Amino acid sequence: MTIIALENLNYSYKDGGMQRFILSDVSFGFELGCFYAILGNSGSGKTTLLSLMGALDEPQSGTISYQAEDIKRLGYDNYRRNHVGIVFQSYNLIPWLTAVENVLVAMDATDNKLPKDQHAVVTNLLTFLGIDQGKATRRVTELSGGEQQRVAIARALATNVDLILADEPTGNLDETSSEEIVEIFKTLAHEHGKCVVVVTHDSEIAREADTVLRLSKGVLGVA
Amino acid sequence: MNFAKRAFLSLSRRVGKTLILFLVILILGNLIAATVAMRQAIEQSEHLAKLSLGANVSLGQDYQALEKVWSAGEEPELVALDANIIESLGVRAEVKSYDYTLDVYLSARDVKAYEPSADNGGYAITSVGGGRGLTLRGIHYAPVLLIEEGQLELVSGRVFSQQEIEQGAMVGLISDKVAELNNLHVGDNIVLANEIRDYSDETAILDGGEGTLAETRDVVLEVIGIFSPKSGSAEASATTPGSSDQDWMAQMLESETHNTVFAPIAVAQAEERFMIDAYAKITPDEFENAATYDPWYTPVYVLNSVDDLASFSEAAQAVLPQYYTVLNADSQFEQIAGPLKSIQSIVGITLVASVIAALVIVSLVVVLFLRDRRKEFGIYLSLGVRKQAVMGQVLIEVLLVALVALGIALVTGNLISGALSQELVQNQILAAQSDSMGISVSYASGAANMLLGNLTIDDVLANYSVGIDVPYVLTFLGLGVGVSVLSCILPLLYVLRLKPKKILM
Numbered sequence A: 001m002t003i004i005a006l007e008n009l010n011y012s013y014k015d016g017g018m019q020r021f022i023l024s025d026v027s028f029g030f031e032l033g034c035f036y037a038i039l040g041n042s043g044s045g046k047t048t049l050l051s052l053m054g055a056l057d058e059p060q061s062g063t064i065s066y067q068a069e070d071i072k073r074l075g076y077d078n079y080r081r082n083h084v085g086i087v088f089q090s091y092n093l094i095p096w097l098t099a100v101e102n103v104l105v106a107m108d109a110t111d112n113k114l115p116k117d118q119h120a121v122v123t124n125l126l127t128f129l130g131i132d133q134g135k136a137t138r139r140v141t142e143l144s145g146g147e148q149q150r151v152a153i154a155r156a157l158a159t160n161v162d163l164i165l166a167d168e169p170t171g172n173l174d175e176t177s178s179e180e181i182v183e184i185f186k187t188l189a190h191e192h193g194k195c196v197v198v199v200t201h202d203s204e205i206a207r208e209a210d211t212v213l214r215l216s217k218g219v220l221g222v223a
Numbered sequence B: 001m002n003f004a005k006r007a008f009l010s011l012s013r014r015v016g017k018t019l020i021l022f023l024v025i026l027i028l029g030n031l032i033a034a035t036v037a038m039r040q041a042i043e044q045s046e047h048l049a050k051l052s053l054g055a056n057v058s059l060g061q062d063y064q065a066l067e068k069v070w071s072a073g074e075e076p077e078l079v080a081l082d083a084n085i086i087e088s089l090g091v092r093a094e095v096k097s098y099d100y101t102l103d104v105y106l107s108a109r110d111v112k113a114y115e116p117s118a119d120n121g122g123y124a125i126t127s128v129g130g131g132r133g134l135t136l137r138g139i140h141y142a143p144v145l146l147i148e149e150g151q152l153e154l155v156s157g158r159v160f161s162q163q164e165i166e167q168g169a170m171v172g173l174i175s176d177k178v179a180e181l182n183n184l185h186v187g188d189n190i191v192l193a194n195e196i197r198d199y200s201d202e203t204a205i206l207d208g209g210e211g212t213l214a215e216t217r218d219v220v221l222e223v224i225g226i227f228s229p230k231s232g233s234a235e236a237s238a239t240t241p242g243s244s245d246q247d248w249m250a251q252m253l254e255s256e257t258h259n260t261v262f263a264p265i266a267v268a269q270a271e272e273r274f275m276i277d278a279y280a281k282i283t284p285d286e287f288e289n290a291a292t293y294d295p296w297y298t299p300v301y302v303l304n305s306v307d308d309l310a311s312f313s314e315a316a317q318a319v320l321p322q323y324y325t326v327l328n329a330d331s332q333f334e335q336i337a338g339p340l341k342s343i344q345s346i347v348g349i350t351l352v353a354s355v356i357a358a359l360v361i362v363s364l365v366v367v368l369f370l371r372d373r374r375k376e377f378g379i380y381l382s383l384g385v386r387k388q389a390v391m392g393q394v395l396i397e398v399l400l401v402a403l404v405a406l407g408i409a410l411v412t413g414n415l416i417s418g419a420l421s422q423e424l425v426q427n428q429i430l431a432a433q434s435d436s437m438g439i440s441v442s443y444a445s446g447a448a449n450m451l452l453g454n455l456t457i458d459d460v461l462a463n464y465s466v467g468i469d470v471p472y473v474l475t476f477l478g479l480g481v482g483v484s485v486l487s488c489i490l491p492l493l494y495v496l497r498l499k500p501k502k503i504l505m
């Protein structure tokens, strides 16, 4: 089942009088239960594409539909709050909050029905992702990069969304950590039926994906 | 983890930043608090000083207008105030009670007049004619306005009856000092002398300056009451050391009051008539109009309240002849309060300047802090946190710090302004005094003077106190909170308008 569909997306910016296209006429449908990898050279527009899918930016033309509804009509805020979880390369955690508190921020924002005991949910989620109790109550600045990325993933999952977007989630991590995180994404897609889209340079990760897409010269295609 | 809880955590976990913001607001808050407190204090002192003067007015010569005419070399024709005009104003709704009096200066040939003793630090005051005289004050208002209004106190006997006033009965009220000096009691007679002296013979003037006694007649009044100036009125309050002008003024007023004998108006009119007729015989060419001479009354009106001043003055100006004006303590006040007014405007400018400075500085600090936290706000936005919640969080943070800082500034700023402003006000007044060689005030004529009161700078200063009251707290907190809120809303609106990608990626 297609959860998010891109139709004729165009994204460009003015470069001193010249209009430079980064995405031209990108169309694609992403399915639930699938783990996607998007490959592409540096500067090819991968982050741009992901930010459009996460409603962090707007295309010049084209539509993005979430469960057949235009996310613009859905409301970008509403869409981000209730339907998508985003994992950034640089984690983007709030430094003066603990791991648990960072996850709770997202849970407070969402309108999705969540279990009453949020604290317990977060602790379980973090444990599932390999963050034990002791680390869960530390400020995130006192955690390692890999641990911080797990907290970021926990935050993306905590609102019980079906779509997870990750921009080079393993870029700053060593091989073992990377592998563990890729395992998590696979589990989320295959056992929890979510749609996971990961942007990466790493061909090792791409090998684990159900579908590998390549972005080149503004065009997205199956590799 | 709602926005309010985040606000508290943000403050408590970023103690350094919280402290910086706190200190900035505290310092600026002190500046604003001090100026607001000073402003309030000046307004308060003006208000209290005005209130203490009450709503009494007189009608008299407009010396400012006359000065202009005189300096132009002209000789304006001055007329006495018509009793009809005085009475028509007296029955106006604004007027609680009124009187118009006539003073005749009589000789104290057979009685002793009161003199403030020189060894008490007083000044011996002698009149031109040599001996000390007494003022016979004819009044229309039987209960005696000065007694009714509390400037004088009836220590024994009674005031006049309406019948005595109407019939011009030979009865009078004297001061306790004069009664004591002459061993007079209620029921005794006091004998005053209406002495007409001829100064036309120049040798008589050279010879002691007393002239020759041309005519004389006794004025015998039965003492029906004895009055005493109430302590706390003019002379009691004007004894600040160092202001010898005011001391002298007070001594003058004191002896003038003690040497006044109140009597029905007709008694004074008759004595004035006798005087004018006698002078008309001595120097006929100077008293051509003696037969039609009008008495120069001094009217005094006690208004219901200070608020009636404006409408009464308007009505009075409409009927008063040329070169007459309404005299009241307010016009005195305007002159004395000049220095205060200039401080007031300095303080006003300082207040505006410090509010603007605070707005700029707090804004800058908040902008710096928000720039620091751009990423945090980007994260909230990427998570779909509502903009109102982000605003709410920042406002709670800033307001919490601001309220604590302002609360402290409220007290400390008040103390600072209390210490500073007393000095400032005093210096300003001293400077103004040396500038103008003392402050010239157009006093109402003697009879009205006491009721109008004499406002001195010391009265104003005595009422000057920096304190915390409700309007002060509200003004200050309003300004402080307003500045704090304004300084974070604009930068916040800017940040929240950005696309999250711009901030985060």
Ligand SMILES: Nc1ncnc2c1ncn2[C@@H]1O[C@H](COP(=O)(O)OP(=O)(O)OP(=O)(O)O)[C@@H](O)[C@H]1O
Pocket (backbone or CB within 6 Å): A013, A022, A040, A041, A042, A043, A044, A045, A046, A047, A048, A049
């Ligand atoms: N608003 C913008 N203004 C100017 N240039 C932009 C803008 N947005 C994107 N670009 C450019 O568009 C191109 C695509 O950027 P993007 O970040 O999507 O690349 P990427 O594929 O994620 O690269 P990387 O693998 O290095 O992260 C880059 O050349 C970038 O400089």
Ligand SMILES: [Mg+2]
Pocket (backbone or CB within 6 Å): A046, A047, A048
């Ligand atoms: Mg990128």
